[in-house]
Amino acid sequence: MNTLATSFHIPDSLHAEVPPEHRGLRRDDVRLMVLQKGEKNASHNRFDEIDKFLEAGDVLVVNNSRTIPPVLKGSQGKQNVEIRLSRKISTHQWEALLLGTFIQTNVPIQLSEGLEATISGLGSEPPLVTLSFSEGGSTLLDYIYRYGEPVRYEYIHHPWPLETYQTVYGAIPGSVEMPSAGRAFTWGLLSKLKAKGVRIASIQLHAGLSYYEKNRWPNPNNHPEAFAVPEETAKLINTAKQNGKRVIAVGTTVVRALESTVHEQGEVKASSGITKLYIDQHHRVTSVDGLLTGFHEPEASHLHMLRAFMPEKKLIKAYKEALNKGYLWHEFGDMNLILSERKGK
CATH class of the missing domain: 2.40.10.240 (QueA-like)
Structure with a gap:
């Protein structure tokens, strides 16, 4: 049994129904909870401070799939x-x-x-x-x-336009739900990271429906999605790893795409196709060293993947802390960065 499904409850007040830019904020003004392996407690920051946790030579991998109105x-x-x-x-x-x-x-x-x-x-x-x-x-x-119209679940009470459901770098139409882990990035913040020496790479994974209504969820063992990992991205990732730098996935979709291409020697290879890969605590993730993601509902399979990056007990503790501190959930909400220890420590 997945104990995460019964370990916490999200109060209605923490379901983010309004995008930050319609609350008088910038996209990157949302909050950021950081969990680092080797550190007991989470740290609490603004998303536009994410550069403090990345170094020159690290690679940030984004999903540049663009949302269609399905x-x-x-x-x-x-x-x-x-x-x-x-x-x-x-x-x-x-x-x-x-x-x-x-x-x-x-x-x-x-x-x-x-x-x-x-x-x-x-x-x-x-x-x-x-x-x-x-x-x-x-x-x-x-x-x-x-x-078409964007998918709007019950916690969203206003019909926001399609642009609200796009990342700034989304380029390849195909996702029916926004790959929302990258929503908080602005061009200014991406430029700031590039100026620090952080490399930005991209993959595509066209996200399918994550919820079927009436408390029905996709079977994580049989949820096909189309993906593509370009040669340039594979080379950037493999070079970073060879140089002792970290690779950070922006979203569970990026992890799923990259892990679908890893060969026996642990290197990422350029590939495209359909993936049904399911990642939970039993899967050893080798393509990335960290994950930037939103906050997920207890029933969502996305949350299962986080157990591949963080012990369940520590994850539940952090989520309860996020609830107590009023972090907001879903695509218009706050963010969570999970990192391995800095290499060379």
């Missing part, structure tokens, strides 16, 4: 149907979550401009299905951008 509204007969896209399968097929009272498999879902979507098979796991659209390629992507 929620489409349609109808089947007299019934309204909400489509939540999760993963692109081909030019005209997507895995998706359908929300409606009774949805028929053999009747097309009607959308605006004559577009149709038909259930053509099962998804990678229930309750996902495979949808085939009557248009594909750039025509379908254009439709999604014109008519």
Whole structure:
């Protein structure tokens, strides 16, 4: 049993429903809790002070996947149907979550401009299905951008625009949920890190749905996502490790992508494809030395990964401390940096 799922409770007041820039702050004005191996207690900082914990030659790896608006509204007969896209399968097929009272498999879902979507098979796991659209390629992507809306879970009460769900460096469209660990970065802070000698590298992992409504969560052992690790990023990481520098993943998506490419000698290699890798305390992470992430719900599989970086007892203690200090949860909330000891100590 995952004891994390019952170890803490997030009060409603700590669900961040408003982006910091709509609270009179900059993106990088959020808070940062730092956990370092070898140190008993967490330290509490502002996110724009993250440069204090990084050195020249360290590599920060970001996910430059850009968020698309994956929620489409349609109808089947007299019934309204909400489509939540999760993963692109081909030019005209997507895995998706359908929300409606009774949805028929053999009747097309009607959308605006004559577009149709038909259930053509099962998804990678229930309750996902495979949808085939009557248009594909750039025509379908254009439709999604014109008519789609961002995924908005129950703790978000305002329909924030799509730009609110982007990182500043997001470039490759494909994620249906923002790779939110990088949201707090601003161009100014990234420039500050580069001036210090911190190298910035990128991968892509197109994030799928992380929640299926009605208290249903993805099966972490069967949650396929498309990824790509470029040759330049692999070389930067391997060189940093050879030079005794640290590699810090910005988000669990980055860890998942990089760990999917590590070969027997522990080096990262350029690769692309679909990963189903599940990382928990039984997985020995070798591609990175630290993780920057948000604060996760107790049921979320993202939290399982943190146990690969930090003993569960210390992690639970830190999360309870974060709750007591009023840290904010979710994509508009505060941040957590987990680091190994500085190399050479």
